[in-house]
Amino acid sequence: MAAGGTGGNSNKTYSFKVVLLGEGCVGKTSLVLRYCENKFNDKHITTLQASFLTKKLNITGKRVNLAIWDTAGQERFHALGPIYYRDSNGAILVYDITDEDSFQKVKNWVKELRKMLGNEICLCIVGNKIDLDKDRHVSVEEAESYAESVGAKHYHTSAKLNKGIEELFLDLCKRMMETAQAEERLKGNGASQSASSRRGVQIVDDEPQATPAGGCCSSG
């Protein structure tokens, strides 16, 4: 996927788009707000919106820009899903462990995503609200074995107690990086080749590739 970053450079920055999917009230907004701003049910909000949030990470020396897209979960907007998750590198599918129906919805999403995007997208299935374990209605075994059967990874989180959230996003980023790197290798050496193999304009490089010493940028 193009969004995985361009150029065959080792010190490039990865840009990933991750969509959040799941039924209403399972805690999607709570999860991202906890992750990006470390807030939970904070009524004194300084946050203007919680629908698009970003996070910059540094993973084993590589820079990653994560863009997290909240999606409208109401049933009447369901048909718009493909417009949202087009070009995304990862999807976080959230259910509420106390709500069996919300887990069923996750299964539907998985089917749709695999159908539309194939295996290029990294899927995370997230059981949220583990602080309410006494009311659990989705068994751990069932959820984990389902995730494995569809090539997704399963995570247990609580936005309330801030449990499992860092791990979820860090792990997802690592997986997306692997996917992007595998794709680069597949393409040959970096994106420049893939670009020139595309039909259309050919940029004639009448400038030597060896740029002068002292850097190529002197702006400022």
Added chain:
Amino acid sequence: MMSQRSERRGIHLDQSELLCKKGCGYYGNTAWQGLCSKCWREENQRERQKQIQEDWALAERLQREEEEAYASRHQRAQSQPTITPFSKFEERKTKEKSSKVNTVTKFFTPSAKTPPKKDTTSFDTQSSPSPSSSSSRHPPADTDHATREFIDFLKPLKSGREIFKQCRAFTESMVYKRDMGADELSECVQDFYQNLSDRLQTQFKGSTEHVESVMDEVEKYMMTRLYKEVFCPETTDDEKKDLAIQKRIRALHWVTIEMLCVPVDEEIPEVSDSVVKAITDVIEMDSKRVPKDKLACITRCSKHIFNAIKISKKEAASADDFLPTLIYIVLKANPPRLQSNIQYITRFCNPSRLMTGEDGYYFTNLCCAVAFIEKLDGQSLNLSPEEFELYMSGQASPHWPQGAGASSPGSAALSQVHKRLDLLTGLGERQDRVIEKARQLESDLIDWTDEVEQKVQSVLESFPQETHNPTATTASGTTSAAASAIDSDNVENERLPPPLQPQVFAG
């Protein structure tokens, strides 16, 4: 055509006269000599061919002028020449140039493709580009302005010269491809962006921000020039789609905030203010040329929406708040050429901004809003199919009282409407009462005037003759005496005008 029109002035035009003269069934337009846009284009194919040739000539001239402008500007910026391996290489490349010119000029003179005779103008030390570049036959000033800005931006970059050359060459090559399909045009431009940004990535050693900032300027320069050619191109049905969505939005005028579950309370002044600003911003998108500027309008619109939601709900907006509100704003604004703008942005915007950037998120939501509006039915508004049909056909309106339908899922909306109607009825009654009272007052006044008149009359009748003064002078001469006579017990009032009672005079 025009004379025919004026002869018939004042006569009602029937439908057929508004239609395209070619009889294709679309509406014609006086600006297109009575043809529809489609037929007009066909008619003008030949003329356009000529136009293309002229454009090409102009483009060639501009190319030369820009090269010169670039050379002279860059020369000023780099008055201290640094001999690098790169410039030496350039020197070799331009060896065919006159050997008299110094290194700096050589470095920045146009490559062999452009006529060397212009070299002398490159020595121009004036701040303006070459004097020949100002001419009345120039493209619009903003295009020129964009070029100048682009050059200024690239000036500090070592590879600026090269970037400029490639962008200009590519942009000009695009002018010849205007009959190419929109998707192919888009692919060309996207290929160019990708190719260039890959190379910049290598050059800037992976500094993404830096690459992005250059790419922004590249997009600005190229799209300012290409806008006319590639916005709503004739090869697409963008125009048809624009009209379709416009009509659709007009047909949905009856959709209320309640039906969409929009979490904003327009009774709060700051909220309704934000709503108005959001509407203005989304309408403004059409007036921008550069995809990035169009996106900025959508982003501003979205921020106003978030503000409205935050004030109404006292909570940060989630996607479930934002999307319905955006749909509502689009319905209220009915932005001009909505589909063309969306297509243009999709085709020609820098892809990284669309895919992962914040602007891209709002743009995606706008696409969702449009898709929703196109497809929406009763169910998406919590209405029964019957209600939806009634509203769409204009046979009923949620704004009218509807007694029987009050138990439907839309009853919340309806009861709200009823409440407002009750209020209006109450206001009407009060107004009636005010009018009633006003009438009463009016007739009272008339009665009173009559009464006064009668009284005056009766008084006059009881003293008929004496009121007639022989002369004006005698009257004024005697009144002062008379005044003191009647008001003798009231000295302060001596200066009052003379009283009118005639009986005093008689005494």
